[in-house]
Amino acid sequence: MDLSRRRFLQWAGCGFGGATLTAVIEQMSLATALAAQPSGYQALVCIFLAGGNDGNNTLIPYDNYDQYYGPVRSPSGLAIAKSSLLQITPSDSQLGTFGLHPSLPELRDFYVQKKLAILCNVGPLVQPLTKDLYYGGAPKPYQLFSHADQVAQWQSARAGTRSSTGWGGRIADVFPPHSSGFPMVTSINGTPLFVIGANRRPLSIAPAPTTLNNVLVLNGFGTSGPEVARRTSFDYLRTVDNSITMFNAASAATQQGVDLGKLLNMDPTLNTVFPNTTIGNQLKQVAKVIAANLTFPGLGLDRQIFFVSLGGFDTHQTQVGNQAKLLTDTSAAMAAFYNATVELQVSQSVVTFTLSDFGRAFQPSGNGAGTVGSDHAWGNHHFILGDAVQGGDFYGIPMDPAYGGNGTVYPTLLKGGPYDTDNGSGGKGRWIPTVAVDQYAATLAAWFGVSSSDLYTVFPNLGNFNPATLGFMG
Amino acid sequence: MGIENYIDPMTYTQSYHDTSMKTLLNGVQLPANQTAIKDLNDGLDNIFFHDNVGPFICKNLIQQLVTSNPSPDYVARVAGAFADNGSGVRGDLWAVTQAIVLDDEARGDVKTDPDYGHLREPALYICNLCRAFDVKSYDLTTTSDGYLNPQSVPMAQDVFRPASVFSYFSPFHIISFRADGTPVLGPEFDIMSASTSIKRANFINTMTKPNSGAGADGIGVSNNSPNGTKLDFTSLVNITGDAAALVDALDAIMMHSTMAGNYPDMRTSIINAVNATAASNPLRRVKVAVYLVGSSSQYQVQR
DSSP states (O other), X not given: OOHHHHHHHHHHHHHSOXXXXXXXXXXXXXXXXXXXXXXXXXXXXXXXXXXXXXXXXXXXXXXXXXXXXXXHHTTTTOOOOGGGOEEEOOXXXXXXOEEEOTTOHHHHHHHHTTOEEEEEEEEOOSSOOOHXXXXXXXXOOTTTTOHHHHHHHXXXXXXXXXXXXXXXXXXXXXXXXOXXXXXXXXXXXXXXXXXXXXXXXXXXXXXXXXXXXXXXXOOXXXXXXXXXXXXXXXXXXXXXXTTSHHHHHHHHHHHHHHHHHHHOOSOOOOOSOOOSXXXXXXXXXXXXHHHHHHHSTXXXXXXXXXXXXXXXXXXXXXXXXXXXXXXXXXXXXXXXXXXXXXXXXXXXXXXXEEEESOOEEEEEESSSTTTOEEEEOSOEEEEEESTTSOOSEEESXXXXXXXXXXXXXXXXXXXXXXXXSSXXXXXXXXXXXXEEHHHHHHHHHHHHTOOHHHHHHHXXXXXXXXXXXXXXXX | OOSOXXXXXXXXXXXXXXXXXXXXXXXXXXXXXXXXXXXXXXXXXXXXXXXTHHHHXXXXXXXXXXXXXXXXXXXXXXXXXXXXXXSSOSOOHHHHHXXXXXXXXXXXXXXXXXXXXXXXXXXXXXXXXXXXXXXXXXXXXXXXXXXXXXXXXXXXXXXXXXXXXXXSSOTTOEEEEOTTSOXXXXXXXXXXXXXXXHHHHHHHHHHHOTTXXXXXXXXXXXXXXXSOBBOOOHHHHTTTTSHHHHHHHHHHHHHTTOHHHHOHHHHHHHHHHHHTSOTTOHHHHHHHHHHHHHHSHHHHEEO
């Protein structure tokens, strides 16, 4: 920690209460308090699009729109109009021009600025699959197309077996704990599998507008003799009867809340304005925890992992309007969050990425623009955002022409085609992934500082895939 | 759009129905061109009679009602009652419920197993406390309006509005591992965190307010809450002269008298805290004791 910053905080801490310190930080701009970050700070931020975002309407071939996309998706009213697409171009000239969903203007700008990468046709895999292997009995993920199971596989990076830990938690497990006891992993949306490691307890707190100095506050204790006695008993009860497994688990949760509440005793102020949406308020809280970590006495972790989640993507019906709203919220919130990392001087050090239950079937479900939706599928396209990202391009593993693939990372939108799980023209268009979640996650973990040997501990199935990591982090 | 209708059954639209032939569990086939309601009923029957349904439903019900880690034999006994209630009827939930709560594993020696029990989910935590103290309106003259959802939302349970169709927590949530490596499940712990555990204690504070004036406890009257909610501690106020008697009364009301025998350190600690509050303030003594029992892990986990 930089000495001038330590002095600043000591000075502020001596002379003022917490609220005043916050005001001082605000006045001098957060940049002053951020005079130096913990050396080599890095953070991963997972945005989970719960329900299964329809990648086929998120990333759409522009040049080939009329050949494959329009004929399947237009008649039912599920198509996104070609004229409304936000055009982007990948480096592979075979792909031609693509279009992002018109609700993603911020992400299009990030793509053009080469801060946003797109990973194509990624999903849970036990081993690389072709359609022949898929039908030939090769190991494949358990309970395909099922929400709960596919969420677990995305969040655990274990497609062949149920896992009690998630890959965010397992990445944290390979780093030493911080002396403050503040966990490396913070969720702003419950305690999903992603954040659970074998050894550590992640922090889970409420989103903004709950201030950070209010997320872990015990109400109602005073300083009188009877109050001290009540508090003494309250604290003591957590220390006894812990041979009972569930008493121990409940008491540990409360103890963590009490301990971390002492560290989160101020509320950092950000100048960046976040949209007042579900996802906006969660990402705002992430930015504030990053700010707290960089400026609060006693903190200063050099690695952090965050989890936020937005629900509603399970668009079996009324997809057109609903997905547009959800993508609008996601794109705007990701932009605000990126701007906050610039304000906090960590835009080089923070990478935001999306996960989701699964992609959705190319074949529409239902009919009519106001009602049509799409059903559960498999491979999907995802976004990775940050200054450290080698953005402005598509990543993935080309579909092998030897197995009928088109030689690019983006599947041919052909029902019953070589990368559809179904055969014939009645196929649903559920893409067999060409990239494993393991490879996606390992690429982020390697950037985060997980050693190449530890990668195979964190991702036990990674050895089945080549290459182990993809190029989107340079 | 508009206001969601939570009252009437869902309806179907025949014109949206997929009328093709369908293959269901166990290879059962439904012919093409059936009506939506016929396909729906045939589909439900197909699921209902599948062999896995009884054990699946029964294990989940046991986890909700008794213990997060039932033995396979316990699940099998209850699943047997699901398959046949004794009169040849499948799926009789009264027989299933009896089988769950009257089983030896719900009432017998296995309760001493350290992995036994389950965490009260927020809705049950709130309801249990309210029922234990004869919940009433804020002015104690009539019934509570039951406007309690704002209390459970911070504990990660927005009642009737879970974030997904899989409800609030996973039946597979693991809280620890035994020495032999097998997991100990704790479904409700899926939504128990540093943050929500503090909110649980803060809910007990809202309902007791030991450090505030006599009338500060409870949920006041508001636009959404015409009656408000308050716990009625009247029956306990006149026994507060003896702190041990007060704590033992709460042991009976809240913990079916398990504290005195099983958790004596807890009992002693709470008695000491009660004695630190002046005997001249009997209501505050009750509130101190209720706060400490109600916020304890020993109460929040039902064993």
